Amino acid sequence: MANNMETATGTRGRLQDKVAVITGGASGIGRASALFFLDQGAQVVIADLNTATAEETLALAAQKGHAESIRFLRTDVSREEDIEAAVALALDDFGRLDCFFSNAGAGGTMAPVTETPVEDWDRTVALLLRSVFLGIKHAGNAMKHQGCGGSIINTSSTAGLNAGSGPAAYSAAKAGVVNLTQSAAVELAPARIRVNNIAPGGVFTPLIRGAKNEQEMLAFMKGRLPWPSVGLPEDIAHAAVFLASDESRFCTGTTLLIDGGLLAWGPGLFPFGGIYSEDRSFSAGNIGQG
Numbered sequence: 001m002a003n004n005m006e007t008a009t010g011t012r013g014r015l016q017d018k019v020a021v022i023t024g025g026a027s028g029i030g031r032a033s034a035l036f037f038l039d040q041g042a043q044v045v046i047a048d049l050n051t052a053t054a055e056e057t058l059a060l061a062a063q064k065g066h067a068e069s070i071r072f073l074r075t076d077v078s079r080e081e082d083i084e085a086a087v088a089l090a091l092d093d094f095g096r097l098d099c100f101f102s103n104a105g106a107g108g109t110m111a112p113v114t115e116t117p118v119e120d121w122d123r124t125v126a127l128l129l130r131s132v133f134l135g136i137k138h139a140g141n142a143m144k145h146q147g148c149g150g151s152i153i154n155t156s157s158t159a160g161l162n163a164g165s166g167p168a169a170y171s172a173a174k175a176g177v178v179n180l181t182q183s184a185a186v187e188l189a190p191a192r193i194r195v196n197n198i199a200p201g202g203v204f205t206p207l208i209r210g211a212k213n214e215q216e217m218l219a220f221m222k223g224r225l226p227w228p229s230v231g232l233p234e235d236i237a238h239a240a241v242f243l244a245s246d247e248s249r250f251c252t253g254t255t256l257l258i259d260g261g262l263l264a265w266g267p268g269l270f271p272f273g274g275i276y277s278e279d280r281s282f283s284a285g286n287i288g289q290g
């Protein structure tokens with residue numbers, strides 16, 4: 001199917017004629033994004049280590065009539081030659097590159113800082129931060145060469161914005177993504193290449209489902225989110241489409257927090273259910289009786 005065809009609804013998609021690489025497209029947020037990008041008229045390369053689940057994504061895309069518009073490349077995002085190959089596949093098969101979405105990730109080392117083996121630290125940072133650097137480097141160069149701008153989307157996490165949302169190495173790497181996004185945004189702005197970052201939190205995917213049984217994890221997450229339900233991969237995919245599309249023309253260097261109010265709630269001491277009483281009357285504090 002030619003990429004410049006109209007979408008099934010007869011309208012031009014928000015990503016019509018665009019080509020995207022999405023890392024981690026075999027599961028969770030990456031899969032939902034790949035399918036939504038395709039629905040919006042994009043051609044997509046999914047780059048992932050997991051061949052079995054990548055094939056499921058390809059099958060889902062085919063069911064929606066997008067078999068010709070998607071490719072899979074087995075990729076380890078921490079390896080420079082693999083990222084180069086993913087960019088090259090987009091250019092070779094689809095003729096251009098408009099968006100690179102660095103989304104692949106995993107928890108990495110769960111150890112406390114004082115007990116973390118150096119190799120585990122390095123592997124975690126390579127998976128979550130070096131990968132983002134490599135995406136910016138190679139997609140940025142391809143887009144500069146192309147000469148008509150582009151959109152690079154990175155993925156951090158609520159864990160990169162405070163302590164307590166994730167393990168230490170994961171959180172530090174994700175914090176690095178926030179800053180690297182800003183540096184790269186400034187560097188690439190003259191070439192009209194936008195670099196933005198999505199910080200998800202509380203999204204129900206295999207990444208966090210694995211930690212406890214499904215029902216326990218749902219109950220646990222709902223207890224911490226102000227929003228009455230957990231996040232879905234599609235909630236992040238919608239944001240990614242905005243950042244990949246021309247609608248975000250003037251948006252660069254930003255971190256878009258999508259977490260159902262998780263961070264806004266801060267320590268969660270108030271409202272009721274926190275440490276305060278259920279008394280709703282006016283409180284003048286402890287001023288005594290004069």
Ligand code: NAD
Nearest residue numbers: 024027028029049050076077104105157200202203205207
């Ligand atoms: P997921 O486990 O469903 O998907 C992650 C994908 O990344 C998998 O397909 C996996 O095979 C792939 N992957 C892992 N290591 C790889 C490697 N070295 N090379 C290539 N691919 C690799 O998880 P998800 O929840 O969809 O996570 C996507 C991104 O969102 C991650 O960067 C994660 O840190 C981030 N994130 C998720 C949440 C959440 O609540 N789910 C919160 C904050 C941040």
